[in-house]
Amino acid sequence: MSTGCRHTGLWDLCTFEKRLKQAGFVTKLIETEKPRRAGFTPLPTVYTVGRARLEVFLYRDAETMTRDLAALDTLTVAPRGANASWEGTPMLIRSGNLAAVFLPQNPRQAERLALAITAGAPQPGSPR
Structure with a gap:
């Protein structure tokens, strides 16, 4: 059964x-x-997850994402020295070529989301 998604090792x-x-x-x-x-x-792709907000930033490769994130304060998810523009406390999640900012409503949902993402993108040859 094909999902239509390509398993390249990148998100x-x-x-x-x-x-x-x-x-x-x-x-x-x-x-x-x-x-x-x-x-x-x-630019992010924006989702709602229940009542929470999720912004997903897809990069062409992990190196480009790493350069962007190196300039951020990872607690405020804003450039160092700048004020954060998030509506709530952001949670930064990164995996491969993907960075996501989650504005969670509850800690359990945040943990589940982080685990799902940090498991990594599907690898070539993995089951569909």
Whole structure:
């Protein structure tokens, strides 16, 4: 059974959304929002996860993402010395070529999401 997602070892929206679904998350894509976030090169893809907000930044490779994140304060998820623009306390999650900022409503949901993402992108040859 083909999922339509390519397993390349890098995240893309297809593999990311499939992973969240497999982990039991119900997400809703907010297509009208792509806010420019200081410190992040790509525009985010924005989802709601229950009542929480998730912004996903996909990079072409892990090295480019690492350069962006090196300039951020990882607690405020903002450029060092700048004020954070998040509505709530952000949680930064990174995995391979993906950085995600989660504005959780509860710690259990945040932990489950972090575990689903940090398990890594599907690798070439892995079951679909």
